[in-house]
Amino acid sequence: MRLMNQMIKIIKAILITIGVLFILAILFISLLEYEIVYKVSDIGESISPNQLYKVEFQKVGQSVGFGNQSSQLVLSKDKNKISTVEFDIANDGKKVTENDWKTEWFxxxxxxxxxxxxxxDVLVILYFDGSTDTKHLNTKYGKEIPQVKKEKLTERQNESTYESKTEDYTYIYQIEEGYLAIYNDLYESTFSKYEVVYGASMRSSRCILYEK
Structure with missing residues (x-):
């Protein structure tokens, strides 16, 4: 009988432990889901010149990996919400900051x-009457797209030139080291009766031995 009671107590303890762990797991998953999907965080705000209206730039949840960041703009007057515009920002998975938006009041x-x-760039227009409009622009961070492509091309060309020069210097250094090794070997050996003639240029890999 005692053994049976002990077994029942052990089973109850195991079930209680499993139940607690299950509840903790549910709470953790719910908290994680809230952080990734639902949590609203302020990025920046702008107030109209007459101090009546305010527009807030907010992110919703967290971007996962290199995914887009869900965000929204909220226009309000005297703490009363007028309109909300939801959108995604493709920022290569990086954190969205105040540098990613600009406002102008009319x-x-x-x-x-x-x-x-x-x-x-995306232009979002929020009217004080509650209507909204969205337009896609031919700019990127305020610059015309052809100019952006030109700057990126120049940057890639500069990187390519640097890598090419680095490879040239490495190649020349290796040839010079090879010449020096041959010279030292011949100079210190008994075959000093030979004369070493190198290639016409530093990039030449020719090395000819002539008998004196």
Whole structure:
């Protein structure tokens, strides 16, 4: 009988432990889901010149890997929400910051330009009457796309030139080291009766021995 009671207690303890671990796992998964999918974090805000309107730039959740960052713009007046525009920013998985948006206020609206490393600029217009509009621009961080491509091409060419020069220097150094090794070997050996004639240029790999 005692053995049976002990077994029952052990089984109860195991079931309670499993139940607690299950609840903790559910809480952890729920918290992780909230952080990745639902949590709203402020990135920046801008207030109209007359101090009546405010637009907030917020991210929703967290980008996973190199995925897009879910974000939103919220226009409000006296803490009363007027409109919300949701969108994704393609920023190569990097953190979205205040550098990724610009605002300009007008009499009846606010215009917001959103930028990302892997997208063209997007113009979002939020009118004070609650209507919104979105336009895709031919710019990237305020620069015309052809200019951006030209700058990237120049950057790649500079990198290519640097790598090419580095390879040339390495190649020349290896040839010089080879010449020096041959010279030292002949100079210190009994075959000093031979004369060493190298190639016409430093890039030449020819090395000819002539008998004196």
């Amino acid at each position: 009499k009846n609206r606010v215009e917001v330009i959103l930028s990302g490393e892997e997208q063209n």
